[in-house]
Amino acid sequence: MESATAILLSRLDFAWVASMHFLYPPLTIGLALLLFFAEWRWMRTDDEAWYRLTRFFEKLFIINFGAGVATGVTMEMAFGILYGPFSQAAGPYFGNVLGYETITAFMYEAGFIGLMIFGWGKISRGMHLFATFNVMLSSTLSAFWIMNANSWMQTPSGVELRNGIFHVTDWSKAIFNPSFLSSFAHMWVAAVELALFFVIGVCAWQLLKRRHEGIFAKPLKYALVAAAVVAPLQVYLGDDLGQVIGEHQPAALAAMEGHYHTYNKDGSVNTGWHIVAWPDAAAGDNRWAITIPHALSLIETHTLDGKVMGLDQLPAENRPPVWVPFYGFRVMVAIGFFLMLVAFYGAWLIYKRRLTAPYTGASRWFLRVAVFSGFLPFLAIWTGWWTREVARQPWLVDGMMRVEDGVSRMTVLEATIWLVGFMIFELVVWYFTWYFMAKVIRHGPDLEAPVLRGGHESLGHLEAEPEDDRAHPAYERP
Amino acid sequence: MMPTDISDLRLFVIYAWWFALGFSLLLYIMLDGADLGAGVFSLFVRDPDARGGVMAAMAGTWDANETWLVVAGGVLFGTFPLVYGSAFHYLLVPLVIVLWSIMMRAIALEFRHHANRSTQLWDGLFGVASLTTLFFAGMAMGAVLEGYPLTSGPVPTYAGGMWRFVSPFSVWTGIGAVIAASLAGSLFVRARFERTEDIRKQAAVWVDRSFYASLVAVVVTVVWSLLKFPWAAEKWLGPYVWAWALVAVAVVYTVFRMRRSSRLGRDLFAILWLNAAIAIMWLAMMVTMLPWLVPNTWTIYAAASPSVSLVTFTMAMGGFLPVMLVYNWYQIWVFRARISKLTGYGH
Numbered sequence A: 001m002e003s004a005t006a007i008l009l010s011r012l013d014f015a016w017v018a019s020m021h022f023l024y025p026p027l028t029i030g031l032a033l034l035l036f037f038a039e040w041r042w043m044r045t046d047d048e049a050w051y052r053l054t055r056f057f058e059k060l061f062i063i064n065f066g067a068g069v070a071t072g073v074t075m076e077m078a079f080g081i082l083y084g085p086f087s088q089a090a091g092p093y094f095g096n097v098l099g100y101e102t103i104t105a106f107m108y109e110a111g112f113i114g115l116m117i118f119g120w121g122k123i124s125r126g127m128h129l130f131a132t133f134n135v136m137l138s139s140t141l142s143a144f145w146i147m148n149a150n151s152w153m154q155t156p157s158g159v160e161l162r163n164g165i166f167h168v169t170d171w172s173k174a175i176f177n178p179s180f181l182s183s184f185a186h187m188w189v190a191a192v193e194l195a196l197f198f199v200i201g202v203c204a205w206q207l208l209k210r211r212h213e214g215i216f217a218k219p220l221k222y223a224l225v226a227a228a229v230v231a232p233l234q235v236y237l238g239d240d241l242g243q244v245i246g247e248h249q250p251a252a253l254a255a256m257e258g259h260y261h262t263y264n265k266d267g268s269v270n271t272g273w274h275i276v277a278w279p280d281a282a283a284g285d286n287r288w289a290i291t292i293p294h295a296l297s298l299i300e301t302h303t304l305d306g307k308v309m310g311l312d313q314l315p316a317e318n319r320p321p322v323w324v325p326f327y328g329f330r331v332m333v334a335i336g337f338f339l340m341l342v343a344f345y346g347a348w349l350i351y352k353r354r355l356t357a358p359y360t361g362a363s364r365w366f367l368r369v370a371v372f373s374g375f376l377p378f379l380a381i382w383t384g385w386w387t388r389e390v391a392r393q394p395w396l397v398d399g400m401m402r403v404e405d406g407v408s409r410m411t412v413l414e415a416t417i418w419l420v421g422f423m424i425f426e427l428v429v430w431y432f433t434w435y436f437m438a439k440v441i442r443h444g445p446d447l448e449a450p451v452l453r454g455g456h457e458s459l460g461h462l463e464a465e466p467e468d469d470r471a472h473p474a475y476e477r478p
Numbered sequence B: 001m002m003p004t005d006i007s008d009l010r011l012f013v014i015y016a017w018w019f020a021l022g023f024s025l026l027l028y029i030m031l032d033g034a035d036l037g038a039g040v041f042s043l044f045v046r047d048p049d050a051r052g053g054v055m056a057a058m059a060g061t062w063d064a065n066e067t068w069l070v071v072a073g074g075v076l077f078g079t080f081p082l083v084y085g086s087a088f089h090y091l092l093v094p095l096v097i098v099l100w101s102i103m104m105r106a107i108a109l110e111f112r113h114h115a116n117r118s119t120q121l122w123d124g125l126f127g128v129a130s131l132t133t134l135f136f137a138g139m140a141m142g143a144v145l146e147g148y149p150l151t152s153g154p155v156p157t158y159a160g161g162m163w164r165f166v167s168p169f170s171v172w173t174g175i176g177a178v179i180a181a182s183l184a185g186s187l188f189v190r191a192r193f194e195r196t197e198d199i200r201k202q203a204a205v206w207v208d209r210s211f212y213a214s215l216v217a218v219v220v221t222v223v224w225s226l227l228k229f230p231w232a233a234e235k236w237l238g239p240y241v242w243a244w245a246l247v248a249v250a251v252v253y254t255v256f257r258m259r260r261s262s263r264l265g266r267d268l269f270a271i272l273w274l275n276a277a278i279a280i281m282w283l284a285m286m287v288t289m290l291p292w293l294v295p296n297t298w299t300i301y302a303a304a305s306p307s308v309s310l311v312t313f314t315m316a317m318g319g320f321l322p323v324m325l326v327y328n329w330y331q332i333w334v335f336r337a338r339i340s341k342l343t344g345y346g347h
Helices: A002-021 A025-045 A048-082 A084-118 A125-154 A171-175 A180-208 A213-248 A250-256 A295-301 A323-351 A362-373 A376-392 A412-443 B008-042 B048-057 B062-079 B081-090 B092-114 B119-146 B168-192 B199-228 B230-236 B241-263 B267-289 B310-334
Strands: A159-162 A165-168 A273-280 A285-292 A395-397 B292-294
Touching: A002 A048, A002 A376, A002 A412, A025 A048, A025 A125, A025 A180, A048 A084, A048 A180, A048 A213, A048 A412, A048 B062, A048 B081, A048 B092, A084 A125, A084 A159, A084 A165, A084 A395, A084 B062, A084 B081, A084 B310, A125 A180, A125 A376, A125 A395, A180 A213, A180 A323, A180 A362, A180 A376, A180 A412, A213 A250, A213 A295, A213 A323, A250 A323, A250 A376, A273 A295, A273 A323, A323 A362, A323 A376, A362 A376, A412 B092, B008 B048, B008 B062, B008 B119, B008 B168, B008 B267, B048 B092, B048 B119, B048 B168, B048 B199, B062 B081, B062 B092, B062 B310, B081 B092, B081 B292, B092 B119, B119 B168, B168 B199, B168 B267, B199 B230, B199 B241, B230 B241, B230 B267, B241 B267
Parallel strands: none
Antiparallel strands: A159 A165, A273 A285
């Protein structure tokens, strides 16, 4: 009993630090891309509005990035602390990949972010744009490796379990495991979509308050048009990932869909898709459900009567829990479709030239919805991630290592200390991160400061002799 | 001690990664040690603007410095997963406190200049979190030197309680880390502020005191290790005692040069000499511990991942590490200018 509670707590411990970290990196990844775009427009057009916009969103970016680093260091250590035996066993692949992430992405990013933040006026415009570009590329690389490590846990391949250790037999098979490319694409586009709706939300709020129209009207339109392309693309990629899960992780798919029975009582294939349901693990069935016939087969197999494996094909101890994947998946999908409609409607307003000042009537209502939509992607990535992780249970490495074999043997006390401590500290981080972001948004862009067109540090001398206190370059505050 | 059933190539790769791990940790200690020490120093600075100045002084570089810790973690996980998975469980409590502290320190550094009313809070958090990071990281280091028990079985994992890391020695190494970082931090403050700033005078007093305290700390640690750890005594007093004596002479020389540079006001050179002393002592400690990665617990051969390969090592060390070093340096170069407290945060 003690041990079952401790294992559950250890899972919650990790889920908590992962979820609280996951609030920040997607925005970093997506916003870096948009910042690069804005700064590039400024380079090309020399339009001050793009400059102000870049500097404004960069402030938000920095706050968010700081929180990402603050919560991210924990993640790297958490594997060893909470999942010591797993880290030892899976180290030869999983640890290697995380090592690549630190070296090729994390460190790379940290190097350029300092230049991006503090380099204004110190380095040339071209060099600064190059720094922004590298921040964008490195954050994408980071997602590449992290998604790689995670998708390997979902669909492990290229390894062999000998004497309790995962030996890598084929690196390219392990890296390009079946779910990797679909998962990475879905996650990366999610980050871009999240950042687009974040920008849409911020711009819409400014316009609602009738502030800085000259700066925020244009990016709102750009972001909406981009979202009208990205949102449906994300739906397509989600469907693609669903196919992969259906093929390689049928148990996870069955849990996501609350699909208990492969066949109906009369022996025909169970094709029904539940809109809502009340899953009951003990009974091995839904207590009740609202079901659309044929929809499940259509979604998963793209045929009317295709067979989809149900949970009844698995022994009870190998069945994932259903509640979290079932509803997590539905919330994510609902948000995805809602955001797509928002983007389409916004694009239509732009096409009709109605999304312009003074923003009355329909366009005013649209701006309100747009502000609300800025928050939704955060919930969507959370629920999506919870779906992914819980649907893999009871496995840590799908089909190869169970959670109870990979978890550190912590006592209930240890696991509780972790949970309570990280709850306090990470809620503090979250509160202040969003508090200061809100403050920067309320304050608006800085229109007074001179435009820093780029400077050149003389790269000539080391420290001069003490008597000779030559003019040192002025320190630009961020 | 060295296993015979291991190929030369694998042996080479293991040593190469062992060196890379030590190198990353060394860089972390040299770079972030100064930032953390400056944080401890800032607790004793009365003037809020000067405290903000200390934070501004590291604003452009602190996160890049900290990432060396993450790199070390990555190398440890990737190359020595058996140590990563067991040592981190052993070090649960100190590591968790270090993680909480790093988190609080990071947001204090980020938010200080967005704050109007709450600057006091962030200053205090920054200072205290720097102190706890140092103390508990130092304690973790000492605890690693003492080793830990393992379960039997094909994949031995940590078999012990959460408080096992506490011992007189580990408490001492925690204190030692704070003392040594205070020296690095006050030298950093001396180097980063305009020569006319008052804070440099206060830092000079700190340099003096922490210099003597560090000398005592190093001697105490060496003598204690000699008495406590047979693996250290065997090495130091073994057939190569003359080589270890040379190491000691080299350390004394670098410390002397550091002291002189600092007295002459050549702050950058004082830092470089200090780092030279740290590097020599660190490398000497790494060699002393061989073949152990964790004394009496894991040898580097037993702890190495079966999939360490020359290809990945060459990629990482030949490709990425030099690039990282170059931009780390470039960044430090761009932000080398001395600052005054008023050009820092908030003004």
